[in-house]
Amino acid sequence: MKNKGFLYIFVIPVLITLYGFFQLYRMSDGLSPSDYDYNEMALRHFLSTIGLISSLLSLFISGAAMALCRYSTTVARKSQNTLVIMFNRCRKVFPFMMLGQIVFCGLSIIFYAFSEIAWIVSAFEMDAGSYKLLTLIGMGVLGVLWILIKSLINIKNCFAMFQPTPSLVIGHNVSEQQAAGLWQWVRELAAKINAVIPDNIVVGMEECFYVTANSVQLVDGEHLTGNTLYFPVTYARFMSEDEIAAVVGHELGHFTGQDTQYSLRFTPLYSGLQNSLEQVAIKAMGNSWIDNIVIYPALYIGNYFLKNLDETVNYWSRIREHAADAVGAKASSEQAFSSALLRICALSDDISQQIHRLYQGKFNDPDLAATVFEALKSRETIDAKAQLENSTTHPLDSHPPTSLRIAALNVQVDDALLIQASRPVSEHDYHNMDKWFADPQGLCQQLTQALKKELGEQGEQIRKELEAVSQIVAPEETLTFRLGKKNVWFMGGFAMVLFIIAAWVTSLIFSGPGAAGSTQVKVAAWTAGFSLFFALASVAMYRKTLQPLFTLSNDSILSVQLNKPVMLVDIEDISMRVIQSNCYLDLIMREDAELPISLLGRFSRSIAVVTKKHKITMIIAGTLLKEGCNEKISFDELYELLAKYLQAAHARRVLIELNS
Incomplete structure (x- = not known):
């Protein structure tokens, strides 16, 4: 844990708790019943005790949260199923812990403040200064109360951050009538590798191949549930059938074993939790010291929970990807899967360039895949060797570097593999998938128009927002700043005071009877030296102001x-x-x-x-x-x-x- 996180999770609750003990000690140290009003002391003792109990509960929550997190991280290494169980348990408990931390930390400060107010009222004669002090303390109490109220109002947000949200996808959910060949091919492939047949096949152009069991919201309004396979025609157009089978087999491999529960349920939930916690932190936090004391410990507890799970999640992520790679190789061959990985990475830049034109509103062709094909057709090869350290993109998860995935399949990165992956695009590959769709050209044009419309609107909206931001500063606006002379006068005045003192001590030395004492000489010398130092400092500061x-x-x-x-x-x-x-x-x-x-x-x-x-x-x-x-x-x-x-x-x- 970083020092800052430790400070907010433990040090702040400990300091607040120690202050509670200090309050009780002040009330009991050396006092007899005749020294105070019983009712006033009883009230102060009650308020301090409640504050101390609240701060102890806050400290207990911090310790319990850390212990639960460490235990969950350790146990989650046993299996993916255990990780899912522990995560679900923690995601239900941690919102209560975070809110409890905010409430008890805030209440402890409020009760301590009320105890101090009671003490001030009883111990001092009230005057203007006392009322000002009470006003400041009261403002602090109101600030803490506002933080607590705001936290309770946002309680739904705090719990909602642990709920998955649908994935927004630009694509078309193809039916049996529209893609009978693709559905039949996927069924045969799933039977070959003993995988679950997806409930939906969404054909698109923007992303790469992936599967998800998270709910999917298409931009045309259709809401999909169940297992969904995303099939990108922009990549499939430039791959052989064996390579497509290997990649789709890899994705369907995530529907086997515990991956359906873990990779497809847990991963979207985990990613959504991370993003939601960040948004809750941005909305909940302010810049005052009250926010730092009351809210930060709770937010760092949530952050600590996620950070400690990262290593375990990445550990299982690598295992899952390598296992799915083996399934993909089984669906076709190790060589075809390795070639597909390299080829996808090599094609991604060219596809991204054309998609970027859609954002810019500069793409006017009817078919995005056809445009990419024309752009690549003149090349003798595609540079696949440079992609060995890259990873294939996935909207819900990350993948290990391609070189490690190929090595795990015991495939040599030799000339044969690189030649296969780097081959130029061909008409055969481009029309290879036509047999799977009733109207492949019409579907590609439909997808292109949908993508053009959606990305064009997004790009236009982003452009308007950027133009508004860019205009908050006028092009000709220029501001020049210089240092003020406040410190110059302060340093110079201090040097002058020291010089006068040195001169006065020196005059005493020469005007007094007898020999000057060593102490007087030292005082004069040191004072003169400091006077010279501050005089030089003031001169240096003055030069900076010029x-x-x-x-x-x-x-x-x-x-x-x-x-x-x-x-x-x-x-x-x-x-x-x-x-x-x-x-x-x-x-x-x-x-x-x-x-x-x-x-x-x-x-x-x-x-x-x-x-x-x-x-x-x-x-x-x-x-x-x-x-x-x-x-x-x-x-x-x-x-x-x-x-x-x-x-x-x-x-x-x-x-x-x-x-x-």
Whole structure:
């Protein structure tokens, strides 16, 4: 567990619990019944006790959640069925644990706060300062109450995150009349490998081959339940019948044994849980300290649960894929399955390029598969060798690298295999699947139009959203910032005070009778030294204020301290830390971005290039001013401004890519 997760799950509940014990200790330490009002102390004791019980329950939930997670992870290694059982048990219990953690942690803070209010009212004479303190405590209590109410209101969301959602698919559910040959071929293939016949066959163009037992929602409104096989004509058009049989056999292999329960039921649920937990965290969390204390422990419990299952899930995922690969080889041959894996990976880029044109609204051909065929027909070979370390894509799961899957089948990656996988597209392969459909050309054109309509609408919507974001910053808008002189005056004034003290002590040394004492000399020397140090520091700060710290434009950050501009599209993220009156702003750069070079020395610069962490850190000491109007800008305003410019720059970059 990372330190941050441990802090929120355990340290915060422990500190809250210790505070409860401290409250009870304060009430009993050295007091006799005559020292206090019995009713007032009874009330405080009751409130502190309830708060302590709540914090102990919060701490117990943290420990129980960690123990349950560790136990479940260990036991789940025994079998896939055990993993499914343990996951189902945890997914039912953990929402209660998360909500219990929020409620008990919040209640403990509320009762402790009420106990402190009772103490302040009874122990001090109420004046303006006391009322202000009570008001602050009351605001904190109201904040915690609001967090609890918000959590209870969102209880349905918390439980809904553990429920599977239908997969949205762009495709056509083919019936026996539309694809009698395909249905018959799939039945014979399933009988050969002793697999379950799918309930639905969805023919599409966007994804690769896969199966799912999760409910499927087609874009035309049809809702499918049961086992569904997704059959992509864009890939099948360029593969031999043996290769298609091997891949479909692999997918049907997931319908054998425990895979129907695990791979097809558990995997979509697990993926949905991950996405839903992230969304719940985004909606539930705020930026206040109350959110951090009350909500974060519960969210880290849910996150810890998922993270600990990842390794076990991946362990069984590798086993399942290799087992399904063996079934696919049985449906055809090891050689055909290995060739199919390499060929699918090699074809994916060309197919993706044409699909990208659909997003752009630039695709006008009637048949997507025919367009890909025309684009590939002029090539002598397809580069299959370069795909050995790639993985085939799957909307619900991940696959091991192709080289490992081929090696597990005891197939040598020799010239014969690479020649087979890299063969040029042919009319024979292209029309090979025609016999399985009543109207193959009409079906492909229908699928192309449906895909064009859906992706075109998605692309247009995305384009409108990006254009709106890109326009939040005007192209000619430029802002220049410089450091304020607040710290200069502070340092200079402090240096002057120290200098006066040093001068005064020195005058005492020379004006006093007899020889000066060693202590007086040391005080004068040290005070003069510190005066000189702060004077030099103030001069250095003053020099920094004479020139702009940086200039922010719609595409870059420019500073005289760096040898070249920092392009906004090269910044992946920004983070900010405020320590006392100093702000440390980190610009997290892309791994492939070339970092600028700092032109100033370590002690003279306000912008540091941290090469090892691939980031640029701005150190803003004191105040920051907008040049021209000398308007002060807060650190939060600066962060929001940079975030706005960053979003606009990235939106423009994506728009350029979409239109290219």
